[in-house]
Amino acid sequence: MNGHILTCNAGSGSFKSALFCADSLELLCRLSADYHEDPSVLRITNAQGEEKNRIPLNEANSRASVEAVLDWVGKQKDIGIKAVGHRVVHGGERLTRPVRLNDEVLEEMKKLNPLAPLHQPHNITPITHICNFMPDLPQIVCFDTSFHATQSQEAKTYALPRELREKGIRRYGFHGLSYEYIASCLDLLPEKNRDRVIVAHLGSGCSACALKDGKSFATTMGLTALEGLMMRTRCGDLDPGAVLYLLREEGYAPQELEKLLYLESGLKGMAGGAGDMREILNTKEKDEKARMAFELFCFMAAREIGGLAAVLGGMQALIFTGKVGELAHKTRARICEYFTWMGLRLDESANEQNEETICANGSSVIVRAMETNEALMIARHTKRLTQGKEFPNGKERSAA
Template sequence: MDSILVINAGSATLKFALYPRCGDTPGEIAAHPSFAAGQIDGLQPGGRLRLCPSGADPVDLAEPADEAQRFDVALQAVQAHVAAVAPDAHIVAVAHRIVHGGRYYRAPTRLDDTAMMLLTSLTPLAPLHQPHNLAGVRALRKAFPALPQIGCFDTAFHADLPELETRFALPQALHDEGVRRYGFHGLSYDYVMQVLRGCSTRAGGRVLMAHLGSGASLCGAREGRSVATSMGFSALDGLMMGSRCGQLDPGVVLHLWREGWTEAQVEQLLYKESGLLGVSGLSADMRLLRRAADDGNPQARTAIDLFTYRLTREAGALAAVLGGVDVLVCTGGIGEHDAATRAALARALHYLGVELDGTANTAARGDGIAALHSAGSAVEVWVVPTDEGRVAAQAAWALLDTR
């Protein structure tokens, strides 16, 4: 059974899933969920290495004597797990989620030495993700030297953004060098649009998608194509996130530099010490913050309220660009599981005709696609659990088939 192995390598986790071929149509894979899926936790120095298969209990892995071998141990565990649960699978390629393709890659591509060099040059634009994405590629190239390694980019879904959406008010020379808005979470938005076409007659209209998780962004689509998004040049822009600041006056950065902060300190602050974590002083996890706020923690309540306010503000901006909203979709860890955030967003967009079915919203817990709008709502509201791996697998199959 020919299959694509999809890898999403991060700083602390390695997510994986196997997607089998289905039919003869380019890019067509089985409609059922991926199998041999899960993740390895504890890749960070000092972490606890564990294999966490989907739908099964975690299994502790042997700790390597050398910290530099943690990734090798993780890969060996993935290979062993896939061989055990899918012995008939024939892996024909590895597809990698890569956050930033910059101006170089607008579509999936084979990851040869030239591609790796160009993608490495984009590391400053996505320091939380790009180095780990590429470390995963290097490790898989070494482990499977005969297999095609295919990069699938979060920026690709936004490749055809309108000119004005991509521009900063900076000199033309900088724009020509690639200092422009790109947009992210593209694999997730691609998947959401695919699902929406199958369940809503309005999918070709004005769609506002909210990917809300540790990373968070909004995307406005028309006719299934991205026309506006909250993230820009880097994955810092737009919404407040788990530990990232979101939109920030660049004057703050200049001020910190004048105060003696180093570039590394500012980067640490903006990417890892801000957002829900920074405001609350407690956690980047919305679930924990909800419990703390219910127990009377004022900083947790402020963090939640600010997250909701920033979401409302950005959603209003994208709705204005779209000229209204026909469909609102929530996805990502918070978007799929946190009914209170969805309810707050719906209340804020009531002026656009959004009316939520409270019972349906409370019942939606991220375990499936669900319609959340009331019968009288002028805007459809959906929750769609995302599957970035499926989009990466589809893209990899399509690239292999066209070759």
């Protein structure tokens, strides 16, 4: 398979894409936009992370981003896109593995918009744009929920009446492409520490996943990407009774409540500002709101990781990933303090230097900080599904 694979990861606040050689999956470059910048630009960096170009965006959204990416690619004489792979957050009950796009798949994804309002519509925008303007280009869709399909019924089920459970109201889990990549790297651990591993993906969105023999056993997010750990702007675990109270007593409309829980809570709601962990770490010693936000974030993360360790039957390794997990050494250290009772010990110097292995000699738990690579996982699936080996959903979509 000659040419290149383009990967797209479109969100509400950013757009991340990458170009890979289709045969070797060697990274050629990354193209990304941060919509919080003013003005927003598409940054093009080489495989070493060196910025090579900036392209102004007409608007700060995923449509403008994908248009700029395709326009730039079209001007490069040595780049030819053979297929595009997309990250889509929610696959629901039907879409449980990466698939080649067709009409049925696209309609099924749109039905899931209410379950991931912060992500799904933005994920779909580049897909429909390419359908309209490059209808013959194969597109592969990779779902964050797919990795968790190996979980037991107990891990997936809410204690609700059967008629609601049969409508698909259950736990799905997210960040699956990130966990899938980390699972593919478990051979970096000592062999005796690979069976029961917990991964904490800490970024703007946060979750944790228990891996048993490299497969998802349990995770902290559920029906939507609100459940579990405290996040940058999302509340994490919240008593459903609090939601009822806000509806009944405080007069919140559903749309207002959605905005509150998805965009105005978490670190942002606690500390103010943008909810950026870097800002919170810089101010927590003199700002009580920032200190409390930091402490609650770490407490909730430790509580969820501890629960996963209990159902997993132990924790042989703890892996931090996501930008906060990879780079915020004070956050890792505070979370790990909750597990000293089980013999976990950090190497303070290694942790402060953001080295890959950050546990001390003799620690009962291997602790690592690892960079995840969702784009590479998308590229791997795209290569596999465009080589004619597997077309589980029939012919590709040819028109919008």
